[in-house]
Amino acid sequence: MAxxxxxxxxxxxxxxxxxPKAAALAEHLARQGHQVSVFTGFPFAPRWRRREEDRGRLWxxxxxxxxxxxxxxxxxxxxxxxxxxxxxxxxxFSLAALAAIAPRLPRPRARPDxxxxxxxxxxxxxxxxxxxxxxxxxxxxxITDLAAxxxxxxxxxxxxxxxxxxxxxxxxxxxxxxxxxxxxxxxDALIEHGYPASRIHLVRDPTDLDAIxxxxxxxAFRARYDIPPSACxxxxxxxxxxxxxxxxxxxxxxxxRGANICWVLxxxxxxxxxxxxxxxxxxxxxxxxxxxxxxxxxxxRMFADADVLVxxxxxxxxxxxxxxKLLTYMAAGRPVLAAVNPTSQAAEIVRDADGGIxxxxxDPAALAEGxxxxxxxxxDALGACGARNRAYAERHFDxxxxxxxxxxxxxxxxxxxx
Numbered sequence: 001m002a003x004x005x006x007x008x009x010x011x012x013x014x015x016x017x018x019x020p021k022a023a024a025l026a027e028h029l030a031r032q033g034h035q036v037s038v039f040t041g042f043p044f045a046p047r048w049r050r051r052e053e054d055r056g057r058l059w060x061x062x063x064x065x066x067x068x069x070x071x072x073x074x075x076x077x078x079x080x081x082x083x084x085x086x087x088x089x090x091x092x093f094s095l096a097a098l099a100a101i102a103p104r105l106p107r108p109r110a111r112p113d114x115x116x117x118x119x120x121x122x123x124x125x126x127x128x129x130x131x132x133x134x135x136x137x138x139x140x141x142x143i144t145d146l147a148a149x150x151x152x153x154x155x156x157x158x159x160x161x162x163x164x165x166x167x168x169x170x171x172x173x174x175x176x177x178x179x180x181x182x183x184x185x186x187x188d189a190l191i192e193h194g195y196p197a198s199r200i201h202l203v204r205d206p207t208d209l210d211a212i213x214x215x216x217x218x219x220a221f222r223a224r225y226d227i228p229p230s231a232c233x234x235x236x237x238x239x240x241x242x243x244x245x246x247x248x249x250x251x252x253x254x255x256x257r258g259a260n261i262c263w264v265l266x267x268x269x270x271x272x273x274x275x276x277x278x279x280x281x282x283x284x285x286x287x288x289x290x291x292x293x294x295x296x297x298x299x300x301r302m303f304a305d306a307d308v309l310v311x312x313x314x315x316x317x318x319x320x321x322x323x324x325k326l327l328t329y330m331a332a333g334r335p336v337l338a339a340v341n342p343t344s345q346a347a348e349i350v351r352d353a354d355g356g357i358x359x360x361x362x363d364p365a366a367l368a369e370g371x372x373x374x375x376x377x378x379x380d381a382l383g384a385c386g387a388r389n390r391a392y393a394e395r396h397f398d399x400x401x402x403x404x405x406x407x408x409x410x411x412x413x414x415x416x417x418x
Contacts, residue, residue: 002414003035005101005112007128008119009093011040011069015293016239016267017324018144019045021206022118025142028403030067037112038069039097044076046239046269046293059100072096080270081242083156090123097127102134111135114177114414120145122165125172138177140410142203143186156242170195178413180406183345201409206402207327207393213300214333214390221298221305225291231262232375234337235306237299238325240269245314247271248339250278251364252371253287261371263310266291266302303332307382308356308374311338311346315361327397330355333390335382337374339367355389 012023022038030036042054054060060071074093077085104110112135117128125141132139146169170193173179179195180203181187187200222229240246246265253263265275265288272290279288294302303309309329317340326346329336336356340346350358357373359366374382 001033001035002113002411003111004029004037005115005131006036006038007040007097007115007117007124007131008038009041009074009089009121009124010045010119011038011043014043014045015296016046018119019043020208021144021324024206024208024399025116025118025403025406026067026069028400029407030065032407034066036067038067039100040069040071041074041093042071046241046267048076048078048080048270050076070100072100081156083161086156087123090121093121094123094127097124098130101131105131105134111137113137114410115139116142116410118142118144122169122172125169129172129175138414139175140178140180140413141173141176142180142406143173143190144182144205146186146189177416178409180409185345199413201406203406203409204397204402205324205327206399207331207397208399209331209394209397211296211299212303212328212331214386215300215304217304218301219305221294221302225264225289227262227264227289227305228260231260232308232371233262233264233306234308234310234371234374235264235266235303236310236312237266237302237328238323240265240267240272240275242271243314243317244269244271245312245362246275247278248362248364248367249310249312250275250282250284250288252367253279253284254282255364255368256371257284257287259372259375261287261375262289263287263371264289264291264306267293299328300332303329303334306334308337308371309334310367310371311336311340311350312367313340313344313346313361315341317341317344317361326350327393330389330393331397333386335374335385336389337367337370339363339370349392353389353392355385355392 006026008022010017010019012019026036026038042050044050058073062069074096075088077089079085114137115128115132117125128139178199179190180201182205191197219229249263311326323346336350338350339359339361341361347358350356357370359370
């Protein structure tokens with residue numbers, strides 16, 4: 001059995017992004033008997049603020065069998081779209097992680113056999129490289145987004161700054177014993193920057209198919225949030241940040257006013273205030289509902305009360321991350337309406353699954369028309385779309401199979417590096 005150090009700024013109980021996936025892998029490794037130490041932050045996503053119960057805490061440790069989670073304090077951006085604040089977050093976490101790990105390295109029994117970085121923060125990947133060098137062990141990177149390209153796509157960084165960040169990013173990955181990537185475009189980017197193709201493993205984004213599953217509609221979610229039982233519910237779940245571009249949804253709602261379509265936005269994030277203001281200014285309160293994040297135990301029932309699940313991204317998002325919400329939507333067995341770049345990984349998955357409609361991004365009229373088409377579709381046609389999505393998720397994204405494959409990949413690379 002091996003001793004793993006995992007570095008990931010996001011971790012459960014955060015409900016979005018790669019946090020649940022990092023926890024799933026850590027818990028799997030611990031169940032297999034490995035000693036696992038996770039170095040992460042206190043939960044702050046997607047609201048970009050700490051929970052009340054964590055305020056004032058500088059450090060915490062949580063233990064469950066062979067899994068230990070070390071919570072570290074770091075700066076949390078007040079404006080997540082600020083590049084300087086994002087860099088301050090990465091830098092402060094990196095320093096905290098080094099301070100927590102350094103005292104363990106002189107002791108042979110406390111040293112890791114491998115270090116794993118999970119995320120989209122290159123500074124933290126560089127910490128993994130440094131720790132591995134000091135411990136004399138291999139390190140792995142599980143890349144959930146191409147950070148420099150994403151910063152350029154959403155307008156956080158300009159071209160020149162993005163190029164500098166990209167050089168730093170791939171320098172952090174270059175010496176890794178293995179790289180887990182979500183998409184072929186991530187793999188191609190690594191190869192383009194000189195990373196050996198033989199050390200790249202395509203790791204599908206895992207989804208807990210037991211936690212998120214198709215259920216019969218019971219109307220409880222609609223009743224709780226005063227959503228008309230007869231309305232066609234077009235539901236968006238997850239973070240409300242810049243790359244989601246949800247003002248497009250508000251504009252589509254204005255175009256479907258009177259069509260008995262209720263757009264439901266579940267979650268929170270940096271742009272929520274602007275979205276709420278836009279709905280109020282346009283008098284769309286009857287057409288758009290804002291709902292807080294739901295407990296995991298309630299999510300399947302929430303999705304069952306929706307007629308269509310909406311994925312919306314700005315058109316600039318093309319070669320970066322597959323939205324985790326898309327995989328959750330598919331696991332729920334509901335039809336998907338996707339307003340995304342047609343060349344993106346998300347669009348490719350929607351086409352392959354044949355479980356919904358693709359429309360142009362950044363085009364409210366196209367999104368509104370897609371919603372009208374699905375609202376007019378026969379129930380059996382919608383049910384067939386949902387069934388195809390669920391079957392696709394079962395074939396490609398089953399969490400148990402994905403994390404087991406990731407473990408096998410790392411263990412094989414560790415044996416090869418000896």
